[in-house]
Amino acid sequence: MSRDAIAAPWGTRTPYGRGEVWPVRVDMHLADGVTEADVDRWVQSASILHSNGDALDIAVKDGRVVGVRGRGEDRVNHGRLGPKDLFGWQANRSPDRLTRPLVRRGGRLVETDWDEAMDLVVRRSQDLLAEQGPSALGFYTTGQLFLEEYYTLGVVAHAGVGTPHVDGNTRLCTATAAAALKQSFGCDGQPGSYTDVDHADVIALYGHNMAETQSVLWTRILDRLAGPNPPAVVCVDPRLTPVAREAAVHLAPRPGTNVALMNGLLAEVIAHDWVDHDYVERHVVGFDELKEQLATWSADRAADVCDVPVEDLREAARLVGTADRLLSTVLQGFYQSNQATAAAVQVNNIHLVRGRLGTPGNGILQMNGQPTAQNTREAGADGDLAAFRNWTNESHVADLARVWNVDPMTIPHYTPPTHVMQQLRYAEEGSIRFLWVQATNPLVSLPELHRVRSVLSQERLFLVVQDIFLTETAQIADVVLPAATWGEKEGTFTNVDRTVHYSGKAVEPPGEARPDLDIFLDYARRMGFQDKDGGPLVHWHDPESAFEAWKECTRGRPCDYTGLTYDRLQGGSGVQWPCNDRSPDGTERLYVDGAFWSAPDYCESYGRDLVTGAPVSQTEYKALNPHGKAVVKYARYVPPHELPSEEYPLQLTTGRTLYHFHTRTKTARAPQLQAAAPEVWVEMSAHDADAYGVAEGDLLEVASPRAAVQARLRVSGIRRGVVFLPFHYGYWDTPSGHEPDGGARAANELTVTEWDPCSKQPIFKTAVARVRLLERGDGTPSAAPSTTASRSVRTGPPATAGGPAAAVEEDVRARVAGGAR
Amino acid sequence: MKIGMALRELHRSENELARALLEVSERHRVDHDVFYLGRELASWSQAHVRALADAGSRYDVDLDPEPVTGQGLLAAARERWSDAVGRDPRAALRLLVDVREVYTLACGVSVDWELVAQAAQGVRDAELLALSKACHPETLRQMRWANAKLKESATQILVS
Ligand code: SF4
Numbered sequence: 001m002s003r004d005a006i007a008a009p010w011g012t013r014t015p016y017g018r019g020e021v022w023p024v025r026v027d028m029h030l031a032d033g034v035t036e037a038d039v040d041r042w043v044q045s046a047s048i049l050h051s052n053g054d055a056l057d058i059a060v061k062d063g064r065v066v067g068v069r070g071r072g073e074d075r076v077n078h079g080r081l082g083p084k085d086l087f088g089w090q091a092n093r094s095p096d097r098l099t100r101p102l103v104r105r106g107g108r109l110v111e112t113d114w115d116e117a118m119d120l121v122v123r124r125s126q127d128l129l130a131e132q133g134p135s136a137l138g139f140y141t142t143g144q145l146f147l148e149e150y151y152t153l154g155v156v157a158h159a160g161v162g163t164p165h166v167d168g169n170t171r172l173c174t175a176t177a178a179a180a181l182k183q184s185f186g187c188d189g190q191p192g193s194y195t196d197v198d199h200a201d202v203i204a205l206y207g208h209n210m211a212e213t214q215s216v217l218w219t220r221i222l223d224r225l226a227g228p229n230p231p232a233v234v235c236v237d238p239r240l241t242p243v244a245r246e247a248a249v250h251l252a253p254r255p256g257t258n259v260a261l262m263n264g265l266l267a268e269v270i271a272h273d274w275v276d277h278d279y280v281e282r283h284v285v286g287f288d289e290l291k292e293q294l295a296t297w298s299a300d301r302a303a304d305v306c307d308v309p310v311e312d313l314r315e316a317a318r319l320v321g322t323a324d325r326l327l328s329t330v331l332q333g334f335y336q337s338n339q340a341t342a343a344a345v346q347v348n349n350i351h352l353v354r355g356r357l358g359t360p361g362n363g364i365l366q367m368n369g370q371p372t373a374q375n376t377r378e379a380g381a382d383g384d385l386a387a388f389r390n391w392t393n394e395s396h397v398a399d400l401a402r403v404w405n406v407d408p409m410t411i412p413h414y415t416p417p418t419h420v421m422q423q424l425r426y427a428e429e430g431s432i433r434f435l436w437v438q439a440t441n442p443l444v445s446l447p448e449l450h451r452v453r454s455v456l457s458q459e460r461l462f463l464v465v466q467d468i469f470l471t472e473t474a475q476i477a478d479v480v481l482p483a484a485t486w487g488e489k490e491g492t493f494t495n496v497d498r499t500v501h502y503s504g505k506a507v508e509p510p511g512e513a514r515p516d517l518d519i520f521l522d523y524a525r526r527m528g529f530q531d532k533d534g535g536p537l538v539h540w541h542d543p544e545s546a547f548e549a550w551k552e553c554t555r556g557r558p559c560d561y562t563g564l565t566y567d568r569l570q571g572g573s574g575v576q577w578p579c580n581d582r583s584p585d586g587t588e589r590l591y592v593d594g595a596f597w598s599a600p601d602y603c604e605s606y607g608r609d610l611v612t613g614a615p616v617s618q619t620e621y622k623a624l625n626p627h628g629k630a631v632v633k634y635a636r637y638v639p640p641h642e643l644p645s646e647e648y649p650l651q652l653t654t655g656r657t658l659y660h661f662h663t664r665t666k667t668a669r670a671p672q673l674q675a676a677a678p679e680v681w682v683e684m685s686a687h688d689a690d691a692y693g694v695a696e697g698d699l700l701e702v703a704s705p706r707a708a709v710q711a712r713l714r715v716s717g718i719r720r721g722v723v724f725l726p727f728h729y730g731y732w733d734t735p736s737g738h739e740p741d742g743g744a745r746a747a748n749e750l751t752v753t754e755w756d757p758c759s760k761q762p763i764f765k766t767a768v769a770r771v772r773l774l775e776r777g778d779g780t781p782s783a784a785p786s787t788t789a790s791r792s793v794r795t796g797p798p799a800t801a802g803g804p805a806a807a808v809e810e811d812v813r814a815r816v817a818g819g820a821r
Numbered sequence: 822m823k824i825g826m827a828l829r830e831l832h833r834s835e836n837e838l839a840r841a842l843l844e845v846s847e848r849h850r851v852d853h854d855v856f857y858l859g860r861e862l863a864s865w866s867q868a869h870v871r872a873l874a875d876a877g878s879r880y881d882v883d884l885d886p887e888p889v890t891g892q893g894l895l896a897a898a899r900e901r902w903s904d905a906v907g908r909d910p911r912a913a914l915r916l917l918v919d920v921r922e923v924y925t926l927a928c929g930v931s932v933d934w935e936l937v938a939q940a941a942q943g944v945r946d947a948e949l950l951a952l953s954k955a956c957h958p959e960t961l962r963q964m965r966w967a968n969a970k971l972k973e974s975a976t977q978i979l980v981s
Contacts, residue, residue, distance in 0.1 A: 135981045164976075415973050425852060429913055431981035612858060612966035641857060753853050 006802025030067030053495025099511020143370025146491025186598025192363020199361030207333015240717025256640030262346030264302020279355025283594030325361025383417020599628030613757030697777025
């Protein structure tokens with residue numbers, strides 16, 4: 001059966017009932033004119049354009065990638081693929097890939113060879129180390145490299161260079177997921193499993209438009225909804241997302257009030273005594289304080305602060321409060337908003353108070369945005385210590401020093417790792433003078449772009465960019481290193497629910513582009529990094545030997561990979577860590593029977609003050625939680641710092657769309673995806689559009705106290721008083737290249753420089769704004785897709801479709817996935 | 822009885838701390854977390870000042886319920902200074918000095934709360950004891966914040 005995967009992104013329903021196995025449906029898309037029979041070989045991999053971890057095989061013909069096919073036997077997707085999986089691979093063979101290193105000469109980037117480029121990077125590193133020491137060097141990586149690469153980078157930066165300035169763009173994306181898990185469970189690591197969808201009777205999605213961010217997981221929920229005894233969906237989102245349309249209850253709170261909303265829900269749960277007192281008694285600390293703090297909260301008060309109907313809030317509380325099997329998921333609506341960590345922690349609190357954790361259907365998914373974000377975090381490329389070691393625990397530092405065979409003093413642990421916004425500040429004041437950016441594009445994705453451009457383009461900052469295209473950021477770099485990408489290199493990566501997948505090399509990288517791992521290995525060799533016995537610090541030489549080194553680093557830690565090998569991961573299904581002697585088949589759910597990783601001498605983190613962000617000390621933590629239970633924490637509701645005024649009467653929220661990823665470096669180069677959402681748009685509610693006298697397709701100026709952008713209007717189901725801009729659109733495909741020239745279009749021109757004190761995740765969702773009409777439309781609708789949250793609530797705009805170019809073969813099989821659950 | 826004196830001293834030291842936090846916030850506008858948290862933490866001390874004025878009336882001390890607010894010309898001048906020195910490395914040293922002051926002031930406030938709590942127990946003033954139990958932990962959090970900020974910034978500032 002064939003379908004248009006742009007028009008029907010979630011595909012054909014394969015309904016199933018509670019406790020049953022999700023049926024297999026294998027999706028396949030091959031380049032025009034290629035059939036399955038023409039394919040020379042299939043190379044195993046998984047998706048790299050979101051965090052779901054959809055397993056797929058890459059079709060290769062005549063040394064080129066010609067398509068993809070879902071892996072029916074994999075536990076994650078049972079064969080299904082989303083639109084970005086199906087079409088995104090075409091970017092690999094885009095003619096404008098970077099194929100040679102570039103260096104800046106006379107103000108221009110010119111081609112050079114690897115020797116010269118690396119020599120420049122190494123010389124500048126060494127000069128700065130001699131002159132100022134490691135504090136002059138910073139590393140800003142991504143959530144899109146492979147595990148082996150992050151681990152190598154972490155060793156290079158922490159033990160080789162010895163700098164605390166290491167972070168990934170996962171800071172923008174999943175830092176709050178990690179922080180919330182550390183607060184509640186003392187450790188990062190996703191408690192739940194995707195299979196919880198198969199068992200749940202209530203699924204609550206908090207600020208999580210799963211239909212667009214993890215489309216295949218949403219397909220799983222749609223299939224439950226279409227089957228017998230479907231779950232009830234609770235949705236918290238200011239937009240009328242596809243999730244909201246399927247929800248039993250949709251709460252659309254005022255931006256910035258998530259903590260108030262959660263307080264209201266928890267207060268109801270406690271008032272009705274939907275509390276598992278036995279579980280709380282045995283496995284939780286902090287419940288009495290939580291109860292005391294919540295005493296001033298009620299459904300009424302929360303409904304008032306959040307401006308949602310109180311009956312809806314009560315109904316949502318009843319659903320999560322009485323569910324027998326409760327699955328909760330959280331994403332950017334919480335993570336990128338006011339009081340991010342405090343709000344996400346409250347979701348954990350509901351599960352702990354209700355004792356709904358560690359059994360089928362009772363799970364928490366503090367989601368990731370990016371495909372390999374979990375690895376950034378566990379390997380320490382976000383600045384944390386490798387394998388969830390605790391940087392404030394001397395014995396953990398000593399243990400890591402043993403694994404790396406270095407003096408503990410060389411591992412910077414005297415301060416928390418420097419998050420990217422602070423790195424930017426250090427670069428601004430001139431104390432960071434070398435910044436190496438990999439596979440991310442801060443010139444579009446960080447808040448307040450005018451400031452970011454001015455800091456990163458300073459003469460005194462040496463900027464190295466390692467990427468596959470000449471992004472906005474690469475355009476202002478001093479050295480550009482061309483990298484290989486997915487399909488052109490080998491490695492492993494781990495999705496949201498801890499499933500580790502192997503990804504093989506299908507084709508050669510273009511020109512002289514090199515795998516990121518090779519670039520890091522080359523740097524380590526040229527820098528001459530040594531361990532304390534004079535041997536090479538980085539003693540591995542290829543992906544598999546890097547993986548083996550990483551395994552040793554994880555031995556006995558929560559993310560234990562010691563039971564995995566490349567062999568084991570090839571063929572069949574991905575495997576969930578921890579996987580070791582004790583759980584040779586991997587681990588479906590964490591925290592079964594309240595067995596947490598939070599004991600003072602084992603935990604990854606002692607937590608932080610939710611309001612001030614100050615780290616909790618070892619002594620305090622030992623007093624609070626001597627027996628390694630889960631911790632329920634509470635933070636007072638604090639309104640967002642920017643509030644609407646006469647001058648800026650609206651609230652601005654930014655976000656993503658199903659068809660694009662990040663700053664579109666790949667998705668804009670996949671014709672079907674680009675055609676589905678070709679241009680920026682702005683959303684307003686019908687009420688606000690009428691009040692302003694504007695209509696579909698009109699060109700508006702959206703301004704915040706920092707800047708203004710231009711976009712055409714889509715009248716959508718968004719909450720009143722709120723405008724929405726997708727953040728994907730920068731400038732690389734405009735004549736000006738890396739910055740606006742006349743009308744700006746990047747949403748982050750408008751956002752505010754502010755971050756959550758606990759997770760350090762920037763806040764993208766609560767700026768204020770005003771709009772004005774620039775030019776009436778000529779009847780042409782805005783470019784917003786009709787299939788997603790941006791669907792028009794007025795008639796007129798045509799339905800988004802991909803046509804024959806977006807045709808996908810669906811093979812719905814009676815056979816269930818081979819043992820993969 | 823000298824409880825009134827202790828309350829007066831605490832009222833003064835809380836006001837002093839609020840002022841210091843507001844100044845730190847205004848002066849280091851370009852250090853965005855200091856800017857926002859300085860204000861937030863100042864508001865805690867301001868709330869303490871109001872509560873103390875209330876408690877003072879029971880001990881015949883007349884304490885101004887209006888805390889310092891840090892508004893006015895001086896503040897505007899400091900903000901301009903802050904924007905101008907965003908790229909001046911001397912601003913970083915100044916940050917250490919300023920946050921250090923917040924830390925020592927908060928330590929003083931903490932001791933003052935201990936004294937008041939001791940006195941409240943002596944005269945069995947449950948209300949005053951409860952006030953101290955509600956406010957003192959916030960002082961400790963202010964201290965920990967300043968201490969953490971110092972630790973976090975010191976290495977970078979002092980070695981570069
Ligand atoms: S688009 Fe944003 S949220 Fe999504 S993966 Fe990228 S950084 Fe994360």
